[in-house]
Amino acid sequence: MSNEPLMKFENAASMGLSKEEWLDISKHIGRLPNLCELGIFSAMWSEHCSYKSSKKWLRTLPTEGKCVIQGPGENAGIIDIGDGLAVIFKIESHNHPSFIEPYQGAATGVGGIIRDVFTMGARPIALLNALRFGQIDYEKTPHLVSGVTSGIGSYGNCIGIPTVGGEVEFDSSYNGNILVNAMAVGIAHSDRIFYSAASGNGNPVIYVGAKTGRDGIHGATMASTEFNVEAESKRPTVQVGDPFTGKLLMEACLELMAANAVIAIQDMGAAGLTSSSVEMAAKGGLGMEINLDLVPVREANMSAYEIMLSESQERMLMVIEPSQAEIARQIFSKWDLDFMPIGLVTETNRLVLRKDGKIACDIPLEPLVKNAPEYDRPHLTPKIQTKTNIKDIIKDISILDALRILIGSEDLCSRRWVFEQYDSHVMADTIIGPGGDSALIRVHGTQKAIALTTDCTPRYVEIDPYIGGKQAVVEAYRNIIAVGAKPLAVTNNLNFGNPEKPEIMTQLVQSITGMKDACNQLSTPVVSGNVSLYNETDGKAIKPCPVIGMVGIIDDWRNAGTIALPANTDLVILGQDGNVNSGWLSNSIYAKKIAKKFGGAPPPVDLNTELKCGKFILDCYSNKLIEAAHDISDGGLLVALTEMMIAGKNGAEIKLPININSHSWCFGENQSSYIVATNEFNEIARRSKNSQIPYIYLGRAIAAQELKISNGDIISLNELEEIYNSGLTKYL
Amino acid sequence: MQVTIIIQKKTGVLDPEAQAIQQALYSLGFDDLQDVTVGKQITVEINTNDQERAKYRASKMCETLLANTVIESYKIETKEPS
Amino acid sequence: MRIAVIVFPGSNCDRDMLVAVEKITGRRPALIWHKQSNLDPIDLAILPGGFSFGDYLRCGALAARSPIMSALHDHAARGGSILGVCNGFQILIESSLLPGFLLRNKELKFICKQTTLALNAESNCKLLASLDSKKTLKIPVAHNEGSFFADTETLSKIENNGQVVLRYTSDTSAYSGNPNGSLNDIAGVCSSNGKILGMMPHPERAMGAGHESSDGEKLLRSVFEAIIK
Numbered sequence A: 001m002s003n004e005p006l007m008k009f010e011n012a013a014s015m016g017l018s019k020e021e022w023l024d025i026s027k028h029i030g031r032l033p034n035l036c037e038l039g040i041f042s043a044m045w046s047e048h049c050s051y052k053s054s055k056k057w058l059r060t061l062p063t064e065g066k067c068v069i070q071g072p073g074e075n076a077g078i079i080d081i082g083d084g085l086a087v088i089f090k091i092e093s094h095n096h097p098s099f100i101e102p103y104q105g106a107a108t109g110v111g112g113i114i115r116d117v118f119t120m121g122a123r124p125i126a127l128l129n130a131l132r133f134g135q136i137d138y139e140k141t142p143h144l145v146s147g148v149t150s151g152i153g154s155y156g157n158c159i160g161i162p163t164v165g166g167e168v169e170f171d172s173s174y175n176g177n178i179l180v181n182a183m184a185v186g187i188a189h190s191d192r193i194f195y196s197a198a199s200g201n202g203n204p205v206i207y208v209g210a211k212t213g214r215d216g217i218h219g220a221t222m223a224s225t226e227f228n229v230e231a232e233s234k235r236p237t238v239q240v241g242d243p244f245t246g247k248l249l250m251e252a253c254l255e256l257m258a259a260n261a262v263i264a265i266q267d268m269g270a271a272g273l274t275s276s277s278v279e280m281a282a283k284g285g286l287g288m289e290i291n292l293d294l295v296p297v298r299e300a301n302m303s304a305y306e307i308m309l310s311e312s313q314e315r316m317l318m319v320i321e322p323s324q325a326e327i328a329r330q331i332f333s334k335w336d337l338d339f340m341p342i343g344l345v346t347e348t349n350r351l352v353l354r355k356d357g358k359i360a361c362d363i364p365l366e367p368l369v370k371n372a373p374e375y376d377r378p379h380l381t382p383k384i385q386t387k388t389n390i391k392d393i394i395k396d397i398s399i400l401d402a403l404r405i406l407i408g409s410e411d412l413c414s415r416r417w418v419f420e421q422y423d424s425h426v427m428a429d430t431i432i433g434p435g436g437d438s439a440l441i442r443v444h445g446t447q448k449a450i451a452l453t454t455d456c457t458p459r460y461v462e463i464d465p466y467i468g469g470k471q472a473v474v475e476a477y478r479n480i481i482a483v484g485a486k487p488l489a490v491t492n493n494l495n496f497g498n499p500e501k502p503e504i505m506t507q508l509v510q511s512i513t514g515m516k517d518a519c520n521q522l523s524t525p526v527v528s529g530n531v532s533l534y535n536e537t538d539g540k541a542i543k544p545c546p547v548i549g550m551v552g553i554i555d556d557w558r559n560a561g562t563i564a565l566p567a568n569t570d571l572v573i574l575g576q577d578g579n580v581n582s583g584w585l586s587n588s589i590y591a592k593k594i595a596k597k598f599g600g601a602p603p604p605v606d607l608n609t610e611l612k613c614g615k616f617i618l619d620c621y622s623n624k625l626i627e628a629a630h631d632i633s634d635g636g637l638l639v640a641l642t643e644m645m646i647a648g649k650n651g652a653e654i655k656l657p658i659n660i661n662s663h664s665w666c667f668g669e670n671q672s673s674y675i676v677a678t679n680e681f682n683e684i685a686r687r688s689k690n691s692q693i694p695y696i697y698l699g700r701a702i703a704a705q706e707l708k709i710s711n712g713d714i715i716s717l718n719e720l721e722e723i724y725n726s727g728l729t730k731y732l
Numbered sequence B: 001m002q003v004t005i006i007i008q009k010k011t012g013v014l015d016p017e018a019q020a021i022q023q024a025l026y027s028l029g030f031d032d033l034q035d036v037t038v039g040k041q042i043t044v045e046i047n048t049n050d051q052e053r054a055k056y057r058a059s060k061m062c063e064t065l066l067a068n069t070v071i072e073s074y075k076i077e078t079k080e081p082s
Numbered sequence C: 001m002r003i004a005v006i007v008f009p010g011s012n013c014d015r016d017m018l019v020a021v022e023k024i025t026g027r028r029p030a031l032i033w034h035k036q037s038n039l040d041p042i043d044l045a046i047l048p049g050g051f052s053f054g055d056y057l058r059c060g061a062l063a064a065r066s067p068i069m070s071a072l073h074d075h076a077a078r079g080g081s082i083l084g085v086c087n088g089f090q091i092l093i094e095s096s097l098l099p100g101f102l103l104r105n106k107e108l109k110f111i112c113k114q115t116t117l118a119l120n121a122e123s124n125c126k127l128l129a130s131l132d133s134k135k136t137l138k139i140p141v142a143h144n145e146g147s148f149f150a151d152t153e154t155l156s157k158i159e160n161n162g163q164v165v166l167r168y169t170s171d172t173s174a175y176s177g178n179p180n181g182s183l184n185d186i187a188g189v190c191s192s193n194g195k196i197l198g199m200m201p202h203p204e205r206a207m208g209a210g211h212e213s214s215d216g217e218k219l220l221r222s223v224f225e226a227i228i229k
Helices: A009-014 A019-029 A035-044 A095-100 A102-118 A143-157 A229-237 A243-258 A272-283 A303-310 A322-334 A399-408 A458-463 A464-482 A502-522 A589-593 A607-622 A637-648 A662-667 A681-691 A717-726 B014-028 B050-068 C014-025 C068-077 C087-094 C152-160 C215-228
Strands: A068-070 A076-083 A083-091 A123-133 A164-170 A179-189 A205-211 A261-265 A287-291 A315-320 A336-347 A350-355 A358-364 A430-432 A438-443 A449-455 A486-495 A526-534 A545-554 A568-573 A629-633 A653-654 A674-678 A695-702 A706-709 A715-718 B002-008 B040-045 B071-079 C003-007 C029-032 C044-047 C081-085 C101-103 C111-119 C137-143 C148-151 C163-170 C187-189 C197-198
Touching: A019 A358, A019 A681, A019 C215, A035 A303, A035 A358, A035 C068, A076 A486, A076 A526, A083 A102, A083 A322, A083 A545, A095 A102, A095 A143, A095 A179, A095 A229, A102 A123, A102 A143, A102 A261, A102 A272, A102 A637, A123 A143, A123 A438, A123 A449, A123 A545, A143 A164, A143 A243, A143 B071, A164 A350, A164 A449, A179 A486, A179 A545, A205 A243, A229 C187, A243 A261, A243 A322, A243 B071, A261 A272, A272 A287, A272 A303, A272 A350, A303 A358, A303 A653, A315 A322, A315 A568, A322 A336, A322 A695, A336 A717, A358 A399, A399 A637, A399 A653, A399 A662, A399 A715, A399 A717, A438 C163, A449 A464, A458 A464, A458 A545, A464 A486, A464 A502, A464 A545, A464 A607, A464 A629, A464 A674, A486 A502, A486 C215, A502 A545, A502 A607, A502 A681, A502 C014, A526 A607, A568 A607, A589 A662, A607 A674, A629 A637, A637 A662, A637 A674, A637 A695, A637 A706, A637 A717, A662 C163, A674 A681, A706 A717, A715 A717, B002 B050, B040 B050, B050 B071, B050 C101, C014 C215, C044 C087, C044 C215, C068 C081, C081 C087, C087 C197, C111 C187, C137 C215, C152 C163, C163 C197
Parallel strands: A083 A526, A123 A164, A287 A350, A486 A526, A653 A706, C003 C029, C003 C044, C044 C081, C081 C197
Antiparallel strands: A068 A076, A076 A083, A083 A179, A123 A179, A205 A315, A205 A336, A261 A315, A287 A336, A350 A358, A430 A438, A438 A449, A449 A545, A486 A545, A568 A674, A568 A695, A629 A674, A653 A695, A706 A715, B002 B040, B002 B071, C101 C148, C111 C137, C111 C163, C163 C187, C187 C197
């Protein structure tokens, strides 16, 4: 053993480890650890890598299904889409780094998730981003929005993967802790998928990609502790993204995989060389020996600790077929990338690191992964929430004035300012880009297309995390259905506060339970995901945000629908009837923006109805009964219709119901419903009756550029469009 | 010898970045601001002790790659070896 | 028809261009790696979009000094045809094969959107000779540095020579259609012999079949027709 000084509990505590964890580590090693060893344990046992607070609950999620090839536990989840093809996808957060340095934080978040996908052998074909910023008029917000947007764009645009969708929301609870969740989706041949488990005693371990610097050291630990104002001074630790090198690395890896040279491969993401080497060796049930003097470095005199914990970007670790080493070297030389054998696979079940000719680390691998702590943190029985009285919400303004306020608000206005900065067409397979219900991307060279969306409504989750968890799933489900695609599977990004507080743990447990019930009922298993806890600033937690990323499939992209309203069609609301549930205003955007009433029970989610309606819509699609469709969500029916009119550049003439308050009907956020434009109203009505799907005839889509309501109100499409499009630009 | 190359947009070339910075500085109260120019500084180490030669080589670098003389001008500064 | 698509390490529209060429001509073009220093005789070289070398230093600057470029200069000197799209246009300008310069967009932001283009009726561009200049084209842009600039003298020279080929325009009077601040709304220019065309909009993303427009296909078809003649 080297002469490195051994650590004390204080050192462990400064890395976020508890007393018990510290004692456990010493027990596993059989002595006190040195700095490098302690760093490795603290990273692997961090919340980010070990899921120690959430594991117990994540296990309850459905992860299997007919289409699942690989569930959680690898770099990304994999589903089968037939014809020998697989979709590989995952969502991941980069919240803290993006708050500290929005441009680089967001860019490296995108880079990281792209690597997770191509590491498994997929060519990435689409990116989405679920973003939450502080209040729109908070002083830091414009800077953060601009920085994150251009950071996402800088990476995706340069590497040449279209950014096709996602969410942008504003809420004061994110003032000091924004959420940047990036999702990447790739396509692979289902018989050519690459995993991270190392094999073959004596096989070479190769480092490829960019050089290692001191950036982002111990980022995984940072992502696992609460945020405070001081952390803003941690600037130098921020990683810098290099999309150009990322592109070279992607092409080189895909070329190498095609050459049958790769045995195992793992991205050096969170916790860098530590997590990649530990996971590769541990998954293979083997050991690994690495000579740190061989690791390509960017700075002089880097210690073993720094090399192991650096989060420099665009790096990969792999085990290759020894006979293919020369071919591998040539491929990397073609792409001008570092290619360095730095160690060997061993049979010792230990991670042994050498530095300057001495042993810098010698620890057993099993405890790092299998004996990582797992907590059953205390949580509470959720309170029953009551609905805000409708009389306290409805204000005495006209429907159109309410509509003006809503579609011009930062909650509902056009996100064009953001998404026009993303290249959404590169690869030339984008059928539906940003702004629709789901993005729709053609599987290159086929008629198939995959539908992609992300969703979550944190204001629902905050009040009722169980319903909120379910609602995130069903809204994503409706988004996929609305374009005519069949929902297949889910990736989730659970953004919460400090799980050591029982009220936060309650949110986590309840929303996972909601997700579980919804995913079970809708047959959309969770195949990958990420947990981001400790999203707090000075002790105050964010609104809980369990984001769902969903993937669906349509066999022929030519049968897909859009939200663009064609003229001279009938408008039908499906899944909604004339009863009170058709006007759920409690906890709606209307309540928030017009009555300034926050909270109150969110709309109930009936999974059975959701499933029935979804199947019905797909059935209508396959019988060519639908010309356009849009699900009803934030802002309600009239907002959804306005979006359809603006997208289709056509007007509409609609009839208000008589037995229900027109405001709650126009702006209620009840679930399970869609607006459908059709040329076959009678047929849809007939089928609805047979399937017991409630429906309401809403009116007609017209070529005239206006919205006419049966109460005599009228507004031009031009005005609506202008209000809708200027919602963000007036702040940014 | 260390040579510092400063590359700037030629006068008359639209520079929206400089304009944006100027606007921001004005709005922060720097009303005595006259003009803003944004440029690039590139430092190269050239293997010679001859100052003239170093400058000559650096200007070659500018002409062949570092500056686009359609829109950019460059300045070369050498540091006396200490 | 011998068409070659030149591939730089950061090219990312090379495949899209290949697919477009193959769709129209029925033949797969050759892909030529930038490190190659010679070029078999070809009728048309296409420089696709992307971020050839990460757009470091200046967009297209490093690519313009790649080994393949001297072969491309020879091709141009023999009167050969070249089409540069987006980053390809930037490379042609950096190689002095086309006049002017492409500055950062006026709004200092990357911009990805549909644009409407008018073909300059006075243009001497041989490659678009078969296009009807009375019809506008809908072809999207996606770039950060696409604001065309030239000094007054160069600008009037290329205007007088018919080297301005495409301009941004608009169907409505409320919007000029110029997304990036280009001088004279210029979206594409050609060489004095009319055989080298550079344009910011991406025709390979307007190929019908799922794309918003098929005008890019029309434009490319015209280029391929021109080189057969």
